[in-house]
Amino acid sequence: MTRLGAGLLIVALLGGCHAADSTYQGYVEAEFVDVASSQAGRLETLSVRRGDQVPAQAPLFALDAQPERAQQQQAAQQLAAAQAQLADLQTGKRPPEVAAVRAQLAEAQATARNAATLRARDEALIGSGAISQAQFDASRAADDESAARVRQLQNELTVASLPGRAQQLAALSAQVEAARAALDQANWRLSEKTMSALRAGRVYDTLYRAGEWVAAGSPVVRLLPADHIKIRFFVPESVVGALHAGQTVTLHCDGCAKPVAATIRYVSSQAEYTPPVIYSNETRAKLVFMVEAWPAPADAAALHPGQPVSVTRP
The missing domain is CATH 2.40.30.170 (Efflux pump adaptor protein, beta barrel domain)
Incomplete structure (x- = not known):
């Protein structure tokens, strides 16, 4: 009619x-209430039948979630890598690296002491003509060079104990937040592959069978x-x-x-x-x-x- x-x-x-x-x-x-997933996929499990009375939070259906699980794992690993890089930059160099710089500094300081001793001796001898001017100039240059090497290694030791520069830390912090957001998005997509009843009701109809492809947003279960x-x-x-x-x-x-x-x-x-x-x-x-x-x-x-x-x- x-x-x-x-x-x-x-x-x-x-x-x-x-x-x-x-x-x-x-x-x-x-x-x-038409229950649908925002994601597309093959209907893997249909947990209800037409006429069933279901409580709130009861599972209704699940779509194949293998691609979403892989994306979630990838996002989790990228977040872990970004967090590790940030932690490494915040702590400065590793203890073995700092120890190596200290050893180089000790060696340079010993060399500098020897160079200073030779320079002082040559300064005493140059006045009496016991050594040539060229020899004295060489000992003086060696002393200056060894002293500069000591200052260089002292600065390197100071830098080794410092965290990264502020701009580098800010860049890596942003990468960590971006990776965390990507993981949150991957978790949400994965959760959308399994749908539950938000409210208690009767299953008025089921619109797909297990094994069929379900487009994104297509209702699978109709609740009343x-x-x-x-x-x-x-x-x-x-x-x-x-x-x-x-x-x-x-x-x-x-x-x-x-x-x-x-x-x-x-x-x-x-x-x-x-x-x-x-x-x-x-x-x-x-x-x-x-x-x-x-x-x-x-x-x-x-x-x-x-x-x-x-x-x-x-």
Whole structure:
């Protein structure tokens, strides 16, 4: 039946009985929760079946996660490497390297002492003409060179105990943060391969079978939480003004053990399911307005989407 045809049928029903007994026709409607992964992959495990009642956090399905696990491992190793480089730069040279510089310094200091002794001796001899000027110049140059070597190694020893320069530390710190962000992203992608129910509900349908390829964002499981079931019914123009959000109505359906209370949450401000008409006193009775009412979750469990209901109001 078309939407327009269903509306005409409802109008006919309303015209025959609403004014007499305040009973209105409607149906059960559901707001489904389609559970999907943001990642694509082959459906590896489907943990539920159609009709199952699942609690919150229950596993629903899992996609093949081998590529994501490899990416996570790679990101973790890159983070470890960046952290090691930063730690190495912060601590300066290793103890064996520092010890080697100290040994070189001790050797240079011994050489410098010998050079200083030779220079002092040659200075005493040059005045008496016992040695040539060239020999004295050579001993003086050797003393200056050995003293410079000592100063060089002393500076190297000081630098060896210092951390890296501020700019180098900042660059490596940024690399560590980038690697940590990449690992967080890899962990999130991996977590998206296994989906669980965020809320308790009934498995209304499963849309894929194990082994099938699932595109990113494609729903695999359709859940129906108990508090996502509502009633839509239709009232004539003469009645809609008396209904408001928060008002309680009573539902009647075939197979229901007892009447079910529901609370109105929405009253449409526009006429629906009506043919084009010229509004007049005679045609206004053909207008209907859609109203939505929500039963308590405990009562909603016995209702089924598409089920016809009758609604009465106080």
